[in-house]
Amino acid sequence: MSTRNEDLELQNLIERSLKGEQQACTELYERFATDVYRLAYSVLLHRQDAEDVVQEVFVYVFRSLHKYDPKRGSFRTWLYTITISRCRNARRRKLLPQVALSELLANGLEPASSDEHSSPERSSMRSTARQLLKEGLQTLSPRLREAVALRYGQGLTYREMAEILGVPSKTAESRVRLAHQALRKVMDEQQVIPLLEEAFN
DSSP, X not given: OXXXXXXXXXXXXXXXXXXXXXXXXXXXXXXXXXXXXXXXXHHHOOHHHHHHHHHHHHHHHHHHGGGOOGGGSOHHHHHXXXXXXXXXXXXXXXXXXXXXXXXXXXXXXXXXXXTTTOOHHHHHXXXXXXXXXXXXXXTXXXXXXXXXXXXXXXXXXXXXXXXXXXXXXXHHHHHHHHHHHHHHHHHHHTTOHHHHHHHXX
């Protein structure tokens, strides 16, 4: 399906949802819920909190759909802006416990079936690499983790990131660069880079 056709289909879903058509609301949710969850999980690194954010996001979306203005940006950008805001609220509500990064990798950054045909040794190596990568991500500030989640978890451009985060493009780019530097420092100190390269190549 072409981008134009996708845009027209999305606009149709939005218009039908605004009229209160339950089927359209369901289709709109199903179209974007997985991406919203992946973004929320990438930022929060906690499954239950990410699921809660998804629910909060779509409750707000359906209550405020009339506020969405396509002239000001894409629907996905509007949706991700709401998601980041709800993630920040979740962080403020409580300290989030640490969880395995394997969940993050399985929900967007690494194919879920990647280990199915691996040897026990390689599977063990990947498990160790994921744990070390998780520890590296946990050293980042919330803002740097948001930047990593949007850039690599969602594949957004710096301009798109800037719209969602409410910062200049250069700031979004700077946060990704600072995240790189921080992760590289932690991983170099623990000699993680060679392990990651061997585990995922």
